[in-house]
Amino acid sequence: MVSRSTKTTLLLIFGIGLLLNPVYLYPNNLDGTGTVVTYEVEPVENETVAESLVYISEQTLTCGTERACALEREVAEQGSLEYNHTVQERLPGWDPFSLSYARYTLVAIDGRFYAPEVREDGERTILTHRELSTMEALDQIAVPNDETSPEVRRAVETGSVTVVDHRIPEFERRDPIAHDGEVYAVTGRSYSSGPPEKVLVWRALFVLVGVGCVAVAWDLRGRE
Structure with a gap:
């Protein structure tokens, strides 16, 4: 059976992991400053x-x-x-x-x-x-x-494709x-700097959860 100390440590690690920003939600744009281009195809x-x-x-x-x-x-x-x-x-x-x-x-x-x-x-x-x-x-x-490139094939098959920090020559x-x-x-083509709004919402949510996990873990460790 997992001890209380181990649970506290795991909770603390999980919270810190969330606070370090869930960059895995938006690959190729780790710092959130890249140019995001979305191409719509019909x-x-x-x-x-x-x-x-x-x-x-x-x-x-x-x-x-x-x-x-x-x-x-x-x-x-x-x-x-x-x-x-x-x-x-x-x-x-x-x-x-x-x-x-x-x-x-x-x-x-x-x-x-x-x-x-x-x-x-x-x-x-x-x-x-x-x-x-x-x-x-x-x-x-x-x-x-x-x-064509894999991005073009994906756009044709799904109706749209989003790329970060580069343009698709055929579509340009x-x-x-x-x-x-x-x-x-x-x-249609749209350009924006930084990640989409939904990614920012998820990041904010995970930061809040991370703060909560760290606070709870810190409190439990103080009681040990």
Whole structure:
């Protein structure tokens, strides 16, 4: 049978443990000062939303007066463009989410979407466009879920994800995510400094309980 002295010691240790702050409730943010980012994700359900996502994507070249658009407009007007040189393609193994990735995969011209294509014919290079519908354009820029980070996969599967002291590149760029035949996109982002309110409430509660345990243990030890 556990002695009274042992019980008092265990109660004291438990109380001190609570007073040291239950940081295990919020991993990766032990001091409560980190930036907490919550991303909310939902399936794209209509063409209006899809169109807005296509236009804001960093993978889309929305043609105005940009230098690259002069070439793309010429291809769109002529149907194809060819010349006696080869073009440099994206190197295998490049990370499409790194800062060095500067290639666009979709072109928007006068309300229409095109996938730029390159075909080699001997020593000639032929540039063409493949016109896409809005939903096809969305699929064109959607990132397969199995090529993303665990945080992205968790967000798609659960509807949201919270991270501390870092950002999710795919969501910051508003890349749509393809998963099980559907396309998902970020519908909301929230940023805050420090832990959520519910964590602070639990911490305050545990501190109060810890003070009570230490006080009781101290009183019992004084009576021994």
